[in-house]
Amino acid sequence: MELTTDRLQLDRLHPDDAAALYACRADPAVARFQGWRPGSVGEVRVFIDAQTEPVPGLWFQRAIRLREGHALIGDLGVCLPATPGDSVEFGISLAPAHQGNGYAREALQALFRQGFDVLGWRRIHASVDPRNNACVALLQALGMRQEAHFRESLWLHDEWVDDVVFAMLAREWQAA
DSSP states (O other), X not given: OOEEOSSEEEEOOOGGXXXXXXXXXXXXXXXXXXXXXXXXXXXXXXXXXXXXXXXXTSEEXXXXXXXXXXXXXXXXXXXXXXXXXXXXXXEEEEOGGGTTSSHHHHHHHHHHIIIIIISOOOEEEEEEOTTOHHHHHHHHHTTOEEEEEEEEEEEETTEEEEEEEEEEEHHHHHHO
């Protein structure tokens, strides 16, 4: 799955992305809300090498790059359902220097268009720490609705954290 927007290119991660992806994912402002916090550039290289084409039931990552200059500014993870018709899950990370510019919204709108309009997805959802105010606002702005709030349901980075699930159906996307 490769997507292009006015300002972004979403494509495969490459070995030479390891340092930039490490810098993004290891940044405390990003890592705080992510389940995967890499310990080294080498660990990121192993992660990138393990990426395959999308396989139902498994996560795959795509680089989020600026079209102009091709700089890696984040990544987008997608987990296709093991059972056709089930919900597709996604997660997104952006380097702090690139947050607040509408890039995450642009990337997710491209994902939703591809998934709902081209691939025929029925439902999409994301799990987010409710303290991540920017992400919660983004998902709401995209028209996603909060479906659940699980209190202290995840042990993450040595603390119990809440988990909020946002979702959207294809018909809701099309109505928006």
